[in-house]
Amino acid sequence: MAINFRLLGLQDDLRHTARQIDHLCQALDGHTRFLCHSVHQDDATAMGEQVQDLRHSADDMREIAQLIRP
Structure with missing residues (x-):
């Protein structure tokens, strides 16, 4: 069975992007905590909700990557 390198690359890109989104969410969590203790509650x-949406997107990317069979 031949490996489809384009699909393998796509799978790697999805996983890599999901990890980058995870790192971004960690940073935004800190910023959100800062805002909670300021006049910008x-x-x-709103930022907490957006971060949660980003986390869902990262999870979706991982699920799609899991389904790809190169």
């Missing part, structure tokens, strides 16, 4: 709530 409404912004903290």
Whole structure:
């Protein structure tokens, strides 16, 4: 069975991007905590929701990568 290197590359890219999003979310979590303790608490709530959406996107990318069979 031949390996499809384009699919393998796509799978690697999806996993790599998901890891980058995870790192971004960690940084944004810190910023969100800072906002919680400032006068910008409404912004903290909105940012927390956006970070959660990013985490879901990263999870979706990992699921798609898992389904790819190079």
